[in-house]
């Protein structure tokens with residue numbers, strides 16, 4: 221938890237708005253993503269008085285602000301803070317908050333609300349946002365007394381960052397922002413129903429897991445976002461070095477174990493590697509760390525990891541036995557449980573056969589693509605970007621949602637946690653660019669590349685203005701197939717290729733009815749290079765394979781924001797694929 225600085229209760233009456241901002245400063249907030257409006261004018265005025273302490277980034281859409289706050293939080297591990305006005309500002313924020321809830325990202329969202337005297341009257345720009353956001357936040361407040369502000373903000377940071385992390389929403393009516401009181405920043409928290417369970421694994425449990433590991437012949441680690449959220453990557457690597465157990469990760473767990481390590485099995489699940497899914501299927505011991513057995517991972521739940529024992533370590537008691545019954549369930553943060561385990565664990569007796577078997581699967585079913593294709597395949601573009609950046613220690617990648625996201629997860633090998641930002645649980649198109657904005661704000665010296673899809677980019681394309689105006693030189697490698705590629709893939713596989721509103725060009729083009737040539741018209745619509753230039757970005761199209769490396773280099777080396785529009789075919793499917801609700805035995809390979 222961010223430590224609240226001890227500030228003596230001041231006798232001087234202070235406005236609610238100033239108390240909010242001072243509270244943020246006390247919690248170590250240095251950046252806020254905030255879009256103003258009538259009900260947040262006092263808060264924004266106050267922010268100008270604290271401008272030497274807090275940088276205010278003005279997104280161009282509130283959803284962008286929420287995702288930027290996520291980009292900040294996901295890369296730093298600190299709380300991301302965003303703010304909007306009431307009504308439409310607040311409703312625009314909801315998607316990014318729901319997204320943070322599903323991926324357990326700590327956020328504090330502050331919204332203005334109409335004055336307390338008119339709440340409930342359908343006042344101008346009134347939305348009962350606390351009612352609306354109730355089920356997509358970890359906690360939420362409507363503050364109706366200026367004397368509560370300091371305590372509420374303190375509680376908000378506490379709740380967002382303790383236990384399983386998540387977003388907290390604080391709605392503050394305008395008259396409460398203007399009211400004055402002598403603030404007490406040390407006011408005790410009042411959270412009678414919220415208990416942070418500081419549960420640790422019992423020594424007996426750790427000994428039991430160690431014994432199971434020692435006895436196992438075919439163990440696999442299934443590691444998720446909880447390993448990253450809990451700062452447990454180093455302990456995970458240590459465990460693998462001690463035991464030789466191979467690791468597969470979820471989408472949100474990518475980077476918690478080095479992606480190019482020989483013991484890395486890459487991602488598992490629907491678009492995971494064949495070898496990861498086979499390994500989990502045949503495992504006699506599945507070590508599930510900081511995961512929630514999402515349906516995109518398990519497919520048919522009854523048959524997932526059904527040939528062995530399951531150890532599940534998670535900080536959130538409600539995840540234990542929710543989808544799969546664990547043989548040993550440990551409610552604990554992953555880091556402390558793994559560090560205890562590392563003190564006593566011994567390697568299994570002999571993993572030679574298991575390693576051999578996995579090597580065989582890796583060889584027969586690699587994550588590949590057609591290297592001889594004439595044009596640029598999206599997988600190839602990602603591989604080349606990875607090749608050109610893999611030895612840099614400073615790369616952060618974001619994505620939209622769709623095929624390009626899955627290919628990035630498969631082909632960019634992340635070596636460190638907090639370097640791959642993607643909307644996992646909610647799967648929200650439009651995540652990539654604003655998340656890159658937040659990441660670049662937090663890490664001005666790092667290279668931030670949004671590998672995006674054309675459909676996804678268009679959903680928050682306005683954030684290009686934020687990048688230019690706020691001096692945030694992010695890069696976009698656009699995998700432009702002029703289609704909603706992931707939906708096209710499902711149309712092709714499960715709906716006889718019937719195109720149903722998945723073509724992003726004019727409706728009278730042959731592609732709109734599935735009559736295209738697989739490559740798209742030469743004149744791509746929209747012209748993303750022209751769009752980028754209108755936002756004062758540098759930009760370039762590339763469609764010749766022979767020009768790709770040069771174009772990627774140009775993107776990386778050109779100062780300022782840069783969009784590389786990579787024209788890719790649309791008839792490429794993300795493989796392998798386990799259709800929804802099925803098992804690795806139903807995997808489609810091509």
Ligand SMILES: Cc1ncc(C[n+]2csc(CCOP(=O)(O)OP(=O)(O)O)c2C)c(N)n1
Pocket residue numbers: 620621622623624625647648649650672673674675676677699701703704705706707
């Ligand atoms: C906000 C939102 N709307 C709709 C969807 C459903 N959806 C998932 S992937 C996808 C296609 C994405 O297209 P694009 O961004 O171009 O990526 P591609 O699959 O072509 O790489 C759609 C429509 C979604 N995930 N999010």
Ligand SMILES: [Mg+2]
Pocket residue numbers: 622673674675699700701702703704705
């Ligand atoms: Mg697309």
